[in-house]
Amino acid sequence: MTDDRYVDRVAVVTGGSRGIGRQTVERLARDGYRVVVNYAGSKSGAEDAVAAVAAEGGTAIAVRADVADEVAVAAVFDRAEESFGGVDVVVHAAGRMALGPLVDFDLAALDDLHRTNIRGTFVVDQQAARRVRPGGAIINFSTSVVGTSFPEYSAYAASKGAVEAITMIVARELRGRDVTVNAVAPGPTATELFLDGKDEQTVARLAAAVPLERLGTPADIAEVVAFLAGPAGHWVNGQNIRINGGLV
Structure with missing residues (x-):
């Protein structure tokens, strides 16, 4: 059911064709947002997201863009x-992950990772800072690995540490605009990006490390993102929220 508080609000969700981004698209649409689904490579996934929103009576469009461009x-x-007449919420969920020990990590892979995760966040936040209307929100994506310091995550965690720094600074630079800027930092989450390349034993070990004992x-x-995007979460600003079931 659409909430009257969200009538005429518009959200841009990067990485909206799959995983957490896709779930966020559908969650915000259920609240009544009109949603722009940004995607880089998966046109079919973005079109599926738009169709899923339409099937529930919502409105969404798909727009392709490399977030670093x-x-x-x-x-x-x-x-x-x-x-739609403007932008109220920007959820920057697009990202890239590459894992491996620092000692022999491929530097070309490092450059690709940082182009998407650091430059991409900077570029998306730059447009968001210029365009989000008063009462709106910007929500970036970090990772709990910045805190857990798991081996083989040095390149990825470094890029997300930069995301956290950008988030905190932009929150203060937008003083007086009535726009919140926060980051969410998921822990082990059952997405294609997370599961790629991990065997069953590794996945089970990571799930067991969480006090709630699941991924x-x-x-x-998406529920936390929706809270931060909406009026109920508007007093939360300049924060990095770890969403990880209690993983230290």
């Missing part, structure tokens, strides 16, 4: 404004 990202925001789900994360 400032011209393409500006065009996503242009499309949101042209189609998170995309829906677990």
